[in-house]
Amino acid sequence: MTSERDSAQSREEEEDSALGYYDEEDDLEAFSDTELGCEDGELGFTNPLNGEVKPRILLMGLRRSGKSSIQKVVFHKMSPNETLFLESTNKICREDVSNSSFVSFQIWDFPGQIDFFDPTFDYEMIFRGTGALIFVIDSQDDYVEALSRLHLTVTRAYKVNPDINFEVFIHKVDGLSDDHKIEKQRDIHKRANDDLVDAGLERIHLSFYLTSIYDHSIFEAFSKVVQKLIPQLPTLENLLNIFISNSGIEKAFLFDVVSKIYIATDSSPVDMQTYELCCDMIDVVIDISCIYG
Numbered sequence: 001m002t003s004e005r006d007s008a009q010s011r012e013e014e015e016d017s018a019l020g021y022y023d024e025e026d027d028l029e030a031f032s033d034t035e036l037g038c039e040d041g042e043l044g045f046t047n048p049l050n051g052e053v054k055p056r057i058l059l060m061g062l063r064r065s066g067k068s069s070i071q072k073v074v075f076h077k078m079s080p081n082e083t084l085f086l087e088s089t090n091k092i093c094r095e096d097v098s099n100s101s102f103v104s105f106q107i108w109d110f111p112g113q114i115d116f117f118d119p120t121f122d123y124e125m126i127f128r129g130t131g132a133l134i135f136v137i138d139s140q141d142d143y144v145e146a147l148s149r150l151h152l153t154v155t156r157a158y159k160v161n162p163d164i165n166f167e168v169f170i171h172k173v174d175g176l177s178d179d180h181k182i183e184k185q186r187d188i189h190k191r192a193n194d195d196l197v198d199a200g201l202e203r204i205h206l207s208f209y210l211t212s213i214y215d216h217s218i219f220e221a222f223s224k225v226v227q228k229l230i231p232q233l234p235t236l237e238n239l240l241n242i243f244i245s246n247s248g249i250e251k252a253f254l255f256d257v258v259s260k261i262y263i264a265t266d267s268s269p270v271d272m273q274t275y276e277l278c279c280d281m282i283d284v285v286i287d288i289s290c291i292y293g
């Protein structure tokens with residue numbers, strides 16, 4: 001027990017030193033950690049009692065692609081319009097999300113540009129403990145640079161840890177027509193995969209999602225990312241299948257009420273409208289319980 005605790009602690013110390021890329025003393029006035037709910041180097045990512053390591057989700061992408069907005073809207077209930085006033089992220093911002101025994105992970109929000117060649121940035125240490133890497137691409141901007149950055153990031157990460165789930169959010173699709181969305185997705189999908197094939201890395205699998213903070217698509221995409229990190233998922237899905245077949249209920253979701261991401265659903269297809277309806281119902285229940293609870 002003691003040695004487990006010691007090794008958890010030393011792993012944590014190692015991770016903290018891996019963040020040396022951004023000077024933690026460098027307390028930029030324009031960037032208030034408290035306001036942004038962002039803490040540096042102080043969170044206990046490993047439980048000191050049992051040494052359990054929480055899965056890590058990285059948010060990466062070019063500057064202003066929408067990474068911090070996604071984190072704030074999904075996990076801090078920030079309204080989408082408020083994200084217009086978010087400051088640019090200057091250093092790696094780590095957050096511990098522990099809403100339930102299933103929704104328990106760390107999110108690391110990265111600044112726009114990471115220099116993989118900077119010797120003080122220990123990316124090997126960061127990728128080694130990563131469960132999912134979300135790469136955010138601004139679909140309203142020219143994405144040539146984003147695609148080359150995606151390629152560089154994915155290939156580096158894969159070399160260090162081939163078990164990472166690579167998730168690409170084609171983000172800010174609220175400004176696009178349905179046809180345009182599909183067209184962008186097809187184009188980005190093809191170019192990203194062509195780059196991997198050219199590098200002889202076709203075995204790397206990228207998953208693509210069309211997302212926006214102005215509708216429920218970001219919650220749905222995040223749900224799918226989180227589900228892949230839950231080892232009990234098949235059991236939960238089976239239980240929900242049994243539940244709907246015995247109750248006559250049409251569709252069942254197992255929700256994390258705090259974030260509105262769904263941890264599991266039965267095996268019938270997810271209809272976006274049903275999901276949105278459930279999210280709205282959760283909001284109503286929370287509002288009423290705030291008034292009368």
Ligand SMILES: Nc1nc2c(ncn2[C@@H]2O[C@H](COP(=O)(O)OP(=O)(O)OP(=O)(O)O)[C@@H](O)[C@H]2O)c(=O)[nH]1
Nearest residue numbers: 064065066067068069083084088089112172212213
């Ligand atoms: N239209 C639209 N705008 C968005 C969306 N998500 C984020 N934005 C806007 O994009 C801008 C940049 O968002 P940030 O979250 O600061 O981007 P970031 O990737 O964290 O930027 P850095 O910290 O500089 O790396 C903000 O003005 C947001 O309001 C979206 O889904 N749709």
